[in-house]
Amino acid sequence: MTRTRKPGISRRSTLALMGAGAVTFAAPWVARAEAKTIKIGMPTILSGRVAQLGTSSRNAVMLEVEKVNAAGGLAGRQIEMVIRDSKGQPQEAARIARELVNTDGCEMLLDGEASSGSFAVHEVARDLGVLCIHTCSEASSLTADPKQHIPNAFRCVRQGIHDSIVGAGYAAGIAKTKGLKKWATCSPDYAYGRDTTGEFVLYLKKFAPDVEVISESWPKLFQPDYTEVVTKILQAKPQALYSCLWGGDLTSYIDQANIYALFTQMEVFAVNMADYTALTVVKNLPKGIHSGDRYIKTFPATPENAAWGDAYKAKYNEYPTNWSWQNATAVMFLNEAVKKANSTDGKKVAEVLTGLTIKCPFGADGTVTMRADDRTLVGYAIGWGTTIPQEPYVPDVKAGDWKTIFELEAEWKKSKGYT
Amino acid sequence: MTELQAGQGAQTMAPPRIDARPQRYRDVLVALVAFVVLALLPMMFGSKQLLDFVIRCAAYGLFATSLNLLVGYTGLISFGHGMFFGLGAYGFGLMMQKTGVAIPVAFVATLAMTFVVALVIGAICVRLKEIYFAFVTLAFQMLIHSTILSWQSLTGGDQGLRGGIPRPPFLGIDLSNHLHLYITSCALLVIGLYLMRQIAQSPFGYTLRMIRDNATRASFIGIDVWRAKLTIFVLAALFAATGGMIMALFVSGAYPEFAYWTISGEGIFINMLGGVTTFLGPMVGTVLLLILNDTVTRLTEYHGIVLGIVILFFAIGLRKGLMDFVVEWFAQRRGEGSG
Numbered sequence: 001m002t003r004t005r006k007p008g009i010s011r012r013s014t015l016a017l018m019g020a021g022a023v024t025f026a027a028p029w030v031a032r033a034e035a036k037t038i039k040i041g042m043p044t045i046l047s048g049r050v051a052q053l054g055t056s057s058r059n060a061v062m063l064e065v066e067k068v069n070a071a072g073g074l075a076g077r078q079i080e081m082v083i084r085d086s087k088g089q090p091q092e093a094a095r096i097a098r099e100l101v102n103t104d105g106c107e108m109l110l111d112g113e114a115s116s117g118s119f120a121v122h123e124v125a126r127d128l129g130v131l132c133i134h135t136c137s138e139a140s141s142l143t144a145d146p147k148q149h150i151p152n153a154f155r156c157v158r159q160g161i162h163d164s165i166v167g168a169g170y171a172a173g174i175a176k177t178k179g180l181k182k183w184a185t186c187s188p189d190y191a192y193g194r195d196t197t198g199e200f201v202l203y204l205k206k207f208a209p210d211v212e213v214i215s216e217s218w219p220k221l222f223q224p225d226y227t228e229v230v231t232k233i234l235q236a237k238p239q240a241l242y243s244c245l246w247g248g249d250l251t252s253y254i255d256q257a258n259i260y261a262l263f264t265q266m267e268v269f270a271v272n273m274a275d276y277t278a279l280t281v282v283k284n285l286p287k288g289i290h291s292g293d294r295y296i297k298t299f300p301a302t303p304e305n306a307a308w309g310d311a312y313k314a315k316y317n318e319y320p321t322n323w324s325w326q327n328a329t330a331v332m333f334l335n336e337a338v339k340k341a342n343s344t345d346g347k348k349v350a351e352v353l354t355g356l357t358i359k360c361p362f363g364a365d366g367t368v369t370m371r372a373d374d375r376t377l378v379g380y381a382i383g384w385g386t387t388i389p390q391e392p393y394v395p396d397v398k399a400g401d402w403k404t405i406f407e408l409e410a411e412w413k414k415s416k417g418y419t
Numbered sequence: 420m421t422e423l424q425a426g427q428g429a430q431t432m433a434p435p436r437i438d439a440r441p442q443r444y445r446d447v448l449v450a451l452v453a454f455v456v457l458a459l460l461p462m463m464f465g466s467k468q469l470l471d472f473v474i475r476c477a478a479y480g481l482f483a484t485s486l487n488l489l490v491g492y493t494g495l496i497s498f499g500h501g502m503f504f505g506l507g508a509y510g511f512g513l514m515m516q517k518t519g520v521a522i523p524v525a526f527v528a529t530l531a532m533t534f535v536v537a538l539v540i541g542a543i544c545v546r547l548k549e550i551y552f553a554f555v556t557l558a559f560q561m562l563i564h565s566t567i568l569s570w571q572s573l574t575g576g577d578q579g580l581r582g583g584i585p586r587p588p589f590l591g592i593d594l595s596n597h598l599h600l601y602i603t604s605c606a607l608l609v610i611g612l613y614l615m616r617q618i619a620q621s622p623f624g625y626t627l628r629m630i631r632d633n634a635t636r637a638s639f640i641g642i643d644v645w646r647a648k649l650t651i652f653v654l655a656a657l658f659a660a661t662g663g664m665i666m667a668l669f670v671s672g673a674y675p676e677f678a679y680w681t682i683s684g685e686g687i688f689i690n691m692l693g694g695v696t697t698f699l700g701p702m703v704g705t706v707l708l709l710i711l712n713d714t715v716t717r718l719t720e721y722h723g724i725v726l727g728i729v730i731l732f733f734a735i736g737l738r739k740g741l742m743d744f745v746v747e748w749f750a751q752r753r754g755e756g757s758g
Contacts, residue, residue: 047722087716089681090674091475091666091670091677102466102467116676119578127595139578141581148582189568189569
């Protein structure tokens with residue numbers, strides 16, 4: 001190769017580069033803050049396809065943290081959130097979680113990771129013994145599986161198994177009334193999609209034994225074109241369709257299925273429809289889609305919940321998501337637990353958190369509980385309703401019964417060998 | 420091939436004749452010094468972040484350098500090398516979770532499994548040239564990734580291997596102790612790099628360069644090109660799997676993302692950053708990428724833009740990797756000095 005000009009990097013530039021490298025390594029030590037504030041670390045997904053959910057998690061956390069700080073902080077210590085983007089990669093989530101604790105001096109972790117990332121952060125919590133609250137992962141095994149149990153990790157998230165039980169109960173009622181016997185399913189082809197659909201069908205058949213699944217479709221996650229799935233379902237001519245597609249996949253699916261007038265030919269049950277991220281994005285939201293509640297400011301129909309949704313909207317100019325209320329609840333739990341423990345010591349806070357019930361705008365009866373035996377959230381508002389194309393989108397949500405959820409969840413745990 | 424083309428190949432080839440022994444001793448010395456320096460780092464700096472950083476460097480460094488054996492030395496642009504990184508992580512993690520064997524046994528067994536898989540995939544892929552080779556390796560990677568996602572009962576699907584990887588102590592080494600894990604990772608990195616260096620500098624390594632420069636000529640002088648390509652494909656897979664095992668130990672799990680095409684993409688990117696014409700180029704690229712990644716994600720969530728600009732700088736500005744640039748720069752300075 002011939003060179004057209006002399007090498008461009010001077011000795012001075014080289015020194016500048018080396019200086020930049022030194023700053024990179026020194027930054028963590030420089031960044032150590034005074035002990036008066038309490039740092040809480042949060043790895044979450046701020047880029048890529050689910051960035052909107054990660055951002056909504058951060059927004060909700062900041063909304064609550066501002067309230068706690070205005071009221072004097074955690075045991076007199078102002079909270080400083082350190083929030084970093086994991087890009088949805090588990091190895092990055094683990095690295096960032098370790099860095100937040102080991103280098104940035106975070107004393108607690110809010111784990112805003114989904115799926116595999118949450119399991120990676122869970123292992124960091126196991127290794128470092130730091131107090132960790134998972135705020136986004138709905139995978140039931142994260143807390144149901146006893147192999148995952150550690151005294152310092154909690155989950156403040158709704159669960160797939162709870163949604164399936166409530167959804168199947170609701171769907172079975174409609175199936176009996178309207179005589180819906182032939183069902184089809186269409187869910188994303190990965191663990192969440194397969195598990196949630198399997199559990200829904202299991203309980204649907206339990207509540208309505210006449211039901212028969214005549215067609216199953218498993219589109220790939222993030223699939224752009226659903227034509228073949230839609231035509232396959234139409235050809236099977238089911239009376240009802242269940243889907244746990246979510247986010248952009250669900251909205252793409254609805255937009256494409258609308259072209260084939262699918263929603264006029266069968267009853268559709270889409271567990272993840274009633275989230276503002278989906279409701280406000282679909283071009284022509286069909287009337288009468290049955291959906292589980294994700295986050296709707298009208299359910300639970302309490303002034304506290306409506307006020308929280310409005311406050312969020314006023315601050316961020318968009319509605320909260322399902323991840324938002326979960327993250328907000330986690331901060332509420334921390335605040336209450338620290339008050340009760342009168343300490344910010346992770347171990348003491350964890351002891352108080354175990355089995356703690358707090359007042360919460362998102363509770364089915366105005367309270368939510370961190371169940372003691374598996375350190376997971378129960379008692380949150382959960383229900384199903386039907387959509388209309390404008391606000392409030394899901395005007396009448398029928399609440400699920402937590403007693404039934406507990407009974408069937410216990411049976412499910414046994415069947416999985418967890419208890 | 421025309422005679423003219425053959426003549427051109429001969430010009431570019433011409434490997435220098437080297438007495439290998441002194442160089443080998445020098446490599447051993449460099450490896451020992453590198454290991455001692457790395458082992459002393461925790462005593463000099465108390466930073467746990469630094470230990471994490473070096474462990475990740477070991478995982479990605481072995482992976483990227485092994486990829487360079489294919490890309491830089493043999494001219495095989497593999498887009499699917501990440502599958503062996505994932506296989507290493509899953510093989511080791513599953514072995515430790517399901518069988519409870521000693522760590523060295525799981526290590527060797529994982530390498531043996533990778534060997535078999537790489538042999539089968541390599542036997543199919545290395546017959547192909549250029550873009551066809553790249554795409555078929557990518558296809559195999561996606562096949563393995565899909566298998567990991569679908570075989571839920573074994574792999575845990577998209578949730579990965581749950582419950583942590585057990586690490587029973589062996590020979591006084593307890594890998595659940597972070598310092599022990601650090602030292603072990605450093606040892607694996609140094610040994611891995613040393614072995615790859617020996618491969619690159621051996622007559623076999625020069626055969627690979629000849630295949631890269633002119634495969635037809637190589638086969639004309641009696642080299643079994645397919646066998647040589649397959650050998651390096653399998654060897655590179657073994658080092659990539661070792662990187663995967665280090666990563667599995669670091670995160671105490673294995674996740675489908677480890678076998679996704681993005682890992683292969685990162686490997687290619689590291690090679691672009693560091694340069695493919697020097698042996699240590701990928702290692703430098705690894706350090707550079709990880710520093711960039713860790714610093715930029717710390718400072719901004721718009722890291723994509725920053726990393727994109729860096730890629731553009733290397734691709735359009737330097738038109739080569741950092742080590743290529745540095746080596747040329749020094750060569751030129753020396754030339755000017757003596758001139």
